[in-house]
Amino acid sequence: MNRIALITGVTGQDGSYLSEFLLEKDYEVHGIIRRSSVDYRERIAHLEGHPRFHLHYGDLGDSMSLMSVIGSVRPDEIYNLAAQSHVQVSFDVPENTADIDATGVLRVLEAVRLCGLGESCRIYQASTSELYGKVEEVPQNENTPFHPYSPYAVAKQYGFWIVKEYREAYGMFCCSGILFNHESERRGETFVTRKITLAAARIAQGRQDRLYLGNLSSLRDWGYARDYVECMWLILQNKKPEDYVIATGVQHSVREFCQLAFHYAGMELEFTGEGMEEKGIDKKSGKVLVEVSPDFYRPTDVVNLWGDPSKARKELGWNPVKTSFEELVRLMVEHDMKKVSMERAKEQIRTNLEEYLEKGIIK
Ligand code: NAP
Ligand code: F7E
Numbered sequence: 001m002n003r004i005a006l007i008t009g010v011t012g013q014d015g016s017y018l019s020e021f022l023l024e025k026d027y028e029v030h031g032i033i034r035r036s037s038v039d040y041r042e043r044i045a046h047l048e049g050h051p052r053f054h055l056h057y058g059d060l061g062d063s064m065s066l067m068s069v070i071g072s073v074r075p076d077e078i079y080n081l082a083a084q085s086h087v088q089v090s091f092d093v094p095e096n097t098a099d100i101d102a103t104g105v106l107r108v109l110e111a112v113r114l115c116g117l118g119e120s121c122r123i124y125q126a127s128t129s130e131l132y133g134k135v136e137e138v139p140q141n142e143n144t145p146f147h148p149y150s151p152y153a154v155a156k157q158y159g160f161w162i163v164k165e166y167r168e169a170y171g172m173f174c175c176s177g178i179l180f181n182h183e184s185e186r187r188g189e190t191f192v193t194r195k196i197t198l199a200a201a202r203i204a205q206g207r208q209d210r211l212y213l214g215n216l217s218s219l220r221d222w223g224y225a226r227d228y229v230e231c232m233w234l235i236l237q238n239k240k241p242e243d244y245v246i247a248t249g250v251q252h253s254v255r256e257f258c259q260l261a262f263h264y265a266g267m268e269l270e271f272t273g274e275g276m277e278e279k280g281i282d283k284k285s286g287k288v289l290v291e292v293s294p295d296f297y298r299p300t301d302v303v304n305l306w307g308d309p310s311k312a313r314k315e316l317g318w319n320p321v322k323t324s325f326e327e328l329v330r331l332m333v334e335h336d337m338k339k340v341s342m343e344r345a346k347e348q349i350r351t352n353l354e355e356y357l358e359k360g361i362i363k
Contacts, residue, residue: 002028002052006073008060008108009081013186014126016043018079018229023052025233030073032058032065032082043186060104066111074117077236079124080108083156086190087130088298090152101155102162109166109174118172122236125163127176128156129221129247129305139221139306142178142245149300164243173241177232180247180307183328184225185335193222193332196258200265201336203289205344210289214296216255216271216278221307223248224323224331234316247307248320255280257329258290264333 005022009015010031022029033041033055047053056073058065060082070078083101084090090097105125112121132140133149148154163174187194192213202208223246231246255271258280262269269280269289280290309320323331356362 002026003077004028004030004073004075005077005079006030006032006070006075007079007081008032008058009079009083009126010055011041011044012081012085013043013184013188013225014182014229014232015079015081016047016186017184017226018081018232019044019047019053021229021233023047023050026052027077028052028054030054030056030069030075032056032069034059060100060107063107063111066107067115070108070111070117071115074115075121077122077124078108078112079126079232079236080105081126083126084152086188087150087152087302088296090150090155091299094151097151098155098158101152102158105159106162109162109172112172113166113170118170121173122241123163123172123174124232124236125159125174125176126232127160127163127178127243128153129178129180129245129307130302131157131160131178132305133302134300135302135304138304139247139249139251139308140245141308142243142311149302150298153302160243167241173236175235175238175241176243177235178243178245178307179228179231180221180223180245180305182223182225182228182246183332185332186225187332192218192254193257193261193329194336196254196261197329197332197336198340200258200261200267200333201340203262204265204267204337205340207340207344210291211258211280212291212293212296213254213258214293214298215301215303216253216258216292218254218301218303219251220254220257220305221247221249221251222257222325222328223320224328227319227322231312231316231318234312234318238316242315244312244316245307245309246312246318246320247309248325249307249309250321250325251306252325260326260329261333262289264330265337
C-alpha cells in the first residue's frame, strides 16, 4: 500500500518540490488547489496526469472544503504549506494573512481531529524564521525567543503555538519546521532573490535598464528549496513530534546576493553611496544598474536572520549545505538567463508572424 500525503499550497514553490519528492518515494500525493480565473498551476503542470498525483479544490479559509478533502483522502501525512507568504504584502492584507496563516492552521488541525484521524495522521506545519523577527540572539536556534515583526510573522506565530497546543492537548503528531529563507528557480518573482536574478538576466539581455530594491543591508540565511523539502519529510518520519530549525548556517546580505547574481549574468557591480543614495554601478560601463527605492522598504523589517541547524543535522541526519549559496545563485541566474532568452525568441517569432500576416505572405 502506498502511503498517502496531502499537501496544502501544492501550487507553490515548496509544494511543487515536495510533490516530486514524495512521488519519488512512492507516496500517493493529493494537493489542495484554489479556483482561479487564470491557470496558475505552472509549477505542477508536469505532474498532472501522474497516476499517483491528485488535485482537489479547497481553501484554507473554508473549513467545509478542508473537512471534505481530509475526510475523503484520509491522509497518513499532511504538509500544511498554504499561506499568504509575502511579508510585505501582509502589511497590505493583514486580515486575510491572519485568516489563512493563523486560523487556517487551526482549521487543518480541527479537520483532522473531527475526521477521526487525530491518532493516525502526522501533520507538518510550515513555520518560519520570521518568528525571530527583531532578533534577540544571533544565530537563531530552537530556543531563541520569538519577536515577530510583521503581520505575517504574528499570524505564523499563532500557527506555531496552535500546533504545539494540539500536540500537547490531544497527543497529535504535529510539528513545525522553522524554515529560514529558501529559494529556487521556482521562487515567486516578487521575493528579493528572484527579483534580482530575473532583473540581472533582463539587464544582461537589454530588456531592462535598472533594478530598484529596498534595504540592501538586510541579512538572510538563504538555502535551496529542493533541499529543504526533504527536511519536511524527515521531521514527520521522526520517532517523536518535535520542531526544528532548518537553515544553512551561512548568512549573506541582499547586496552580496545582488553582486553575485550580476556576476553570473556577466556584469561586475560596485556599490557606492549610503542608504537611499546607494547605487550599484557596472564596473565596465560605469552605468547605474541598481538603485534604492523607498517603495520597497517595510514599516518594520527583519534584518538579521541567521539559523543554527545543529539539531536537524544531529537528529534528522540532514545536510544543511548540500547546495552552497554560490551554487544556488548560479542555478537561479542560469535559469532566468534561459527564461529571458525564450521570451525574446517568442516575441521575435510573434513580430515576424504579424509582419507576414500584414504583408499577406501567410494567411
Ligand atoms: P508560495 O510559493 O507563496 O506558495 C504558497 C501556496 O499557498 C500556494 O500554493 C498558494 O496557492 C497557497 N495558498 C495561499 N492562500 C491559500 C488559501 N487561502 N487556501 C489554499 N491555498 C492557499 O510559498 P512557498 O515559498 O512555497 O512557502 C510554503 C510555505 O512555507 C508557506 O506557508 C510559507 O509561509 C512558508 N515559508 C516559506 C519560506 C521560504 O523561504 N520560501 C520560509 C519559511 C516559511 P495559489 O498558487 O493559489 O496562490
Ligand atoms: O525579503 C529585503 C526585505 O521578500 C528578504 C518569505 O518566503 O522568507 C520570505 O520572507 C529581505 C527583506 O523575503 C527588496 O526588506 C530589499 O529584509 O525576499 P523577501 P522575506 O521577507 O525574508 C521568510 C522566511 C518567509 O517565511 C516568507 O514566507 O530583502 N528587500 N529589497 C527586498 N525584499 C523584496 N521582496 N523586494 C525588494 O525589492
